[in-house]
Amino acid sequence: MRFIFKTSYEQDIRLAKHGGHVFWYSALLLLMVVAPWLVSEYWLAQLTFVLIYSVVGLGLMLLAGFTGLFSLGHAAFLGVGAYTQAALTGAGVPFPLALVAAGLLSAAVGMVVGLPALRVKGIYLGIATLAFGFIVEEVFARWESVTGGNAGIHLKAPELLGWKLESGESFYGLCLVVTVLATLAVLNLLRSPTGRALVAIRDSEISAQSMGIHLARYKTTSFAFSAALAGVGGALYAHNLRFISPDQFNIVQSIDLLLMVVIGGLGSVHGAFLGAIFLITMPQVIAMGKDYLPAVIGQAPGLQGLVYGAVLIGFVLFEPMGLYGRWLKVRTWFQVFPFYRKGMFKRQKSFQKSERLR
Amino acid sequence: MSGEILLSARNLSVNFGGVLAVNDVSFDVRRGEVFTLIGPNGAGKTTVFNLISRIYEPTSGEIHFEGKALADIAPHGIAQIGIARTFQNIELFEHATVLQNLLIGRHTHRATGLLSDLFFTTKTRRAEVQAREKVEQVIDLLDLQHQRDSLVAGLPYGVRKVVELARALCTEPKLLLLDEPSSGLNVEETGDMAFWIEDIRDELGITVLMVEHDMTLVSRVSDRVLAMNQGEVLALGTPQEVQANAAVVEAYLGAGDDLASLRRQAA
Numbered sequence: 001m002r003f004i005f006k007t008s009y010e011q012d013i014r015l016a017k018h019g020g021h022v023f024w025y026s027a028l029l030l031l032m033v034v035a036p037w038l039v040s041e042y043w044l045a046q047l048t049f050v051l052i053y054s055v056v057g058l059g060l061m062l063l064a065g066f067t068g069l070f071s072l073g074h075a076a077f078l079g080v081g082a083y084t085q086a087a088l089t090g091a092g093v094p095f096p097l098a099l100v101a102a103g104l105l106s107a108a109v110g111m112v113v114g115l116p117a118l119r120v121k122g123i124y125l126g127i128a129t130l131a132f133g134f135i136v137e138e139v140f141a142r143w144e145s146v147t148g149g150n151a152g153i154h155l156k157a158p159e160l161l162g163w164k165l166e167s168g169e170s171f172y173g174l175c176l177v178v179t180v181l182a183t184l185a186v187l188n189l190l191r192s193p194t195g196r197a198l199v200a201i202r203d204s205e206i207s208a209q210s211m212g213i214h215l216a217r218y219k220t221t222s223f224a225f226s227a228a229l230a231g232v233g234g235a236l237y238a239h240n241l242r243f244i245s246p247d248q249f250n251i252v253q254s255i256d257l258l259l260m261v262v263i264g265g266l267g268s269v270h271g272a273f274l275g276a277i278f279l280i281t282m283p284q285v286i287a288m289g290k291d292y293l294p295a296v297i298g299q300a301p302g303l304q305g306l307v308y309g310a311v312l313i314g315f316v317l318f319e320p321m322g323l324y325g326r327w328l329k330v331r332t333w334f335q336v337f338p339f340y341r342k343g344m345f346k347r348q349k350s351f352q353k354s355e356r357l358r
Numbered sequence: 359m360s361g362e363i364l365l366s367a368r369n370l371s372v373n374f375g376g377v378l379a380v381n382d383v384s385f386d387v388r389r390g391e392v393f394t395l396i397g398p399n400g401a402g403k404t405t406v407f408n409l410i411s412r413i414y415e416p417t418s419g420e421i422h423f424e425g426k427a428l429a430d431i432a433p434h435g436i437a438q439i440g441i442a443r444t445f446q447n448i449e450l451f452e453h454a455t456v457l458q459n460l461l462i463g464r465h466t467h468r469a470t471g472l473l474s475d476l477f478f479t480t481k482t483r484r485a486e487v488q489a490r491e492k493v494e495q496v497i498d499l500l501d502l503q504h505q506r507d508s509l510v511a512g513l514p515y516g517v518r519k520v521v522e523l524a525r526a527l528c529t530e531p532k533l534l535l536l537d538e539p540s541s542g543l544n545v546e547e548t549g550d551m552a553f554w555i556e557d558i559r560d561e562l563g564i565t566v567l568m569v570e571h572d573m574t575l576v577s578r579v580s581d582r583v584l585a586m587n588q589g590e591v592l593a594l595g596t597p598q599e600v601q602a603n604a605a606v607v608e609a610y611l612g613a614g615d616d617l618a619s620l621r622r623q624a625a
Contacts, residue, residue, distance in 0.1 A: 009490040012457075013483060185476050192475035192482055193461075193468040193489075200451050200462045207449035210411050211529065212437030212466035221472060267453060 002335070015187055032176055036169040044168050046284070050276045051175040052236045055182045057260050057272035059229025062186060064258070065266040066195065067222040068202030069117050072126045073133025074257045077227040079140055079249030080106045081234025086153045086244060087146050095158040099178075102235040103228040110227025114220045133254050140246035152245030155238055175236055182229055186269060189225070198222050259308065263315050265322025274323040282308070321345075361388040364565050365410070365533055370419035372405055372589075379405045381589040382419070387533070392559050392566040394576050396600070397586035398609055403569040404446060405589075407535050410567075411443055412436050423533070437466045440532035444522045444539065446569075452511045456502060456521050457493065459510060463528025464489040496527045500554060516547045523554065527562070534558065536568035540575050548575055555579045577601070585609070 004011075004018055016022045036044055056078060064070050081102040088098035116128040140147045147153060157166045158174065165171050189195045197218045200208035209215055238244045256279060264275025286307055290298040297303070319326050325345070333340040365387040372380040380402040387393045395403040408414045410421060412433040421428045423439060431439060442463075451459050467489070470482045497503055500520050505513060510521065519542065526534055539555065540548040552575050558564050559579075570576050576583060577597035585592040585600050587609040593600045600606055612620075 009487045009494075010483075012490070013486050188476055188478040192478060192486070193465060193470065194472055194475045196454075196458060196462050197465060199454050199458070200465075203451035203453055204449045206413070207445065207451070208462070209434050210413075210437060210443055211462055211525070212434055213462075214432075214434045 013191060015191070029180070036172055041168055044172055046280055048168070048172045048175050048240055050273075050280045051172075051179045052233050052240060053257075053260065053276035053279055054273050055179055055236070056230045056233035056257060057264065057276050058182050058186050058269065059226040059233070060257055060261050061264075061266070061269065061272040062189070062198070062229070063222055063226035064261055065268065065271065066190065066202060067198040067219065069219065069222065070122070070126050070258070071113075071129040071226070071254075072251075072258065073113070073129035073131070073136070073254055074226075074230055075249040075251070075253035076133045076136035077106045077110060077230035078234035078237060078253065078257075079136060079244075079246070080109050080227075081231030082238035082244050082249070083140060083147055083153070083234075084231070085235035085238045086155050089156060089158070090153070095160055099232060099235050103232045106231025106234070107224040107228035110223045110225075110230075111220050113227070114223030117219050117223060118216045130251070130254075133249075133251060137246050137250055140249065147246070150246060152243055155242050155244070157242070158239050171240065175240075178232065178236060182232070183269070186229075190269070194218070194221065259312060263312065263322050265324030268322075268324040270327070271322050271324040274327070278323065282311075361390045363387070364389040365421065365423050365567070367406070367409075367421045368419055370406065370409060370421065371417045372402075372409065372414060373417040378589050380409070380416075383586070383589070383591055384419075385584050385591070385594065387565060387567050389532075389565055390559065390563060391581040392555060392568065392579050394580040394583045394597075395567070395569045395586060396571070396573075396576060396583055397592070400588070401586040401609075402589040403586060404537060406586075407443065407537055407567075407569060410436075410441065410535060437529050437531075440530075441535065442526035442529040442531035442533075443535035444519075444526050444537055446537040446541065448515075448518050448522055450510045450518055450522055450525070453509065455507050455509055456505045456513070456524075457507060459521060459525050460493040460496060460528045461489055463525040464492060466529055467492075492530070493528055496524050499527070499557065500524045515542050516544070519543060519547075519551075523551075527558070527564075531564060533565045533567060536566060536570075538569055538571065540570060540572045548572060551575070552578050573597075573601070 002018065002020065006012070011017070016025065031038075035047060039047065056074070059077075060071065060074050084102040084105045085098050088101055089095060093101070113129060113132050117125055120128055141150050143149075157164055158171070159165070160174070163170075165174055190199075197208065197213045198221075200211065200213055201215060201218055201222075205215060241248075260275035260279045261271060262275075263278050264271030264273070283304060286304055290303070292298075300306075315322060321328070329345055332344065363386045366385075368384050370380050370383045371378065383402070383406065385393075395406060397403055405414065409416050410428065412428060412431065416429075423441065426439065428436070451462060454462075469485045470479075474482045497506060500523065502517075502520065502524055505517055505521070510518065513521065519539065523536070523539065526536075536555070539551050543551060555566055555568070556579055559566055566579075568580075580597050582595065583597050583600040584594045585603065585606045587605075592605045592609060593603040595603075
């Protein structure tokens with residue numbers, strides 16, 4: 001077990017709480033930086049996807065995991081970012097500017113979508129965002145002058161300060177930088193008054209309000225920030241695929257994104273990354289496993305959906321805290337070995353909540 | 359006691375679809391006193407609290423705090439002008455640590471904006487340390503050192519009650535609303551609570567308005583007591599006066615001739 005001797009309040013504010021954090025996260029970053037020289041082109045492309053989905057996941061985690069607002073239409077923000085990027089770079093706007101614009105436009109759309117969130121909660125908010133997702137998908141398909149309609153639209157390779165990022169390696173580097181920046185922004189937000197206000201809204205709106213938190217302002221902020229990250233992720237997504245069409249931003253994509261944060265572990269930043277790894281590697285694992293299964297099952301068309309569904313049900317039943325929760329348990333097991341008890345993470349039944357006043 | 363008037367309620371009435379929860383209630387809370395609302399269940403005590411925190415709108419009547427009409431202030435602005443509260447059934451932020459809960463109590467004093475927070479500038483950093491210093495003072499006052507890093511979800515009921523009081527104190531209020539501070543506490547914890555309420559009034563100089571059923575606690579800490587029944591004021595005065603008031607006794611125990619007839623039946 002590690003005991004930390006605290007001597008100043010600064011210590012509780014720092015991102016890295018102790019030497020172990022510094023060592024392991026530095027090691028991880030180093031590994032990510034040298035990854036292009038270590039892994040094959042195929043796996044590097046997968047890693048790029050993991051990074052892109054992590055950025056989107058961070059945004060959705062902030063909204064769903066930390067503010068307690070569920071969005072069933074997050075693919076729409078991804079799409080807004082992707083199409084903004086495609087339209088702007090197509091018109092000759094430099095890549096960094098287009099990326100910022102994609103984030104900002106998504107944030108603006110997020111604010112508008114956040115408006116119903118001020119009035120409706122839970123399942124109703126889910127339905128409102130779901131409807132929004134359908135509307136946006138339809139706009140992508142119909143607004144042919146900008147989006148190219150159902151035929152889709154092609155993108156050029158991004159160009160940064162006169163340097164064309166044609167290769168997989170250079171684009172991976174770009175995604176890594178964006179991911180690190182997004183992660184730092186989210187971590188900073190969460191350790192600041194803004195982040196605490198979001199957590200307060202998630203846990204009890206009524207007492208958040210009585211502590212002086214402006215519910216409408218913070219919910220809108222959360223929606224905007226979450227959408228901005230999804231938009232930036234969408235812009236990178238568009239560049240990575242070099243081709244986008246409306247059906248990439250449909251309900252299935254939205255559900256995949258939600259699946260990602262739930263399986264990763266709601267309410268943890270790690271969860272966004274673990275969820276992204278799960279979402280990207282799972283199809284590969286299924287593809288590899290197919291050959292070992294009898295043809296009737298292995299070649300069945302709905303196999304992936306079935307496996308995803310089964311995994312999700314498994315997590316909801318047995319590990320509501322997701323992959324990150326599982327990791328916490330494993331880590332604790334080693335830390336306190338041999339004193340791990342089965343009930344250590346069991347929450348005692350919460351006391352009866354007062355009737356919701358609103 | 360004749361301090362200036364901090365909070366004044368005038369002719370408050372609330373009508374929930376035909377049910378008069380509060381009917382023409384008026385009272386003044388003076389600066390520096392402990393003012394207690396008592397009354398049987400359903401008397402409208404918590405409704406009065408919810409009117410002051412602007413969770414409900416009064417059907418008629420008005421409340422003034424330091425001369426300002428509360429009706430002009432948004433619900434989230436109530437904390438800003440110096441009114442903090444606790445809840446009858448505890449409304450803490452369950453999936454956060456005690457420390458985080460108390461830091462949220464510092465929200466009204468936040469000095470930084472979203473951008474500063476995003477980059478965690480030196481300004482935010484300094485503000486965080488200052489907030490922490492204030493929070494630690496409250497932790498010292500209420501003996502919460504051991505629970506500082508515990509998740510609220512895993513804490514026993516008695517401790518949660520104290521954490522909620524601590525969170526309200528972190529806002530540095532002028533008026534503290536305590537909704538049944540001793541409910542669910544054992545005798546020893548209730549004793550601690552009484553000490554703290556006295557400390558809050560005498561040392562921090564915070565005016566306390568509370569709803570309470572435990573008459574031992576009420577008579578120990580209250581300067582004045584307002585007894586309510588079925589939304590109406592029965593009596594107002596010192597704890598002793600109110601306890602001796604015939605209408606109050608009747609509200610709690612029933613009228614004398616009721617008792618006499620019960621005895622006759624039993625005999």
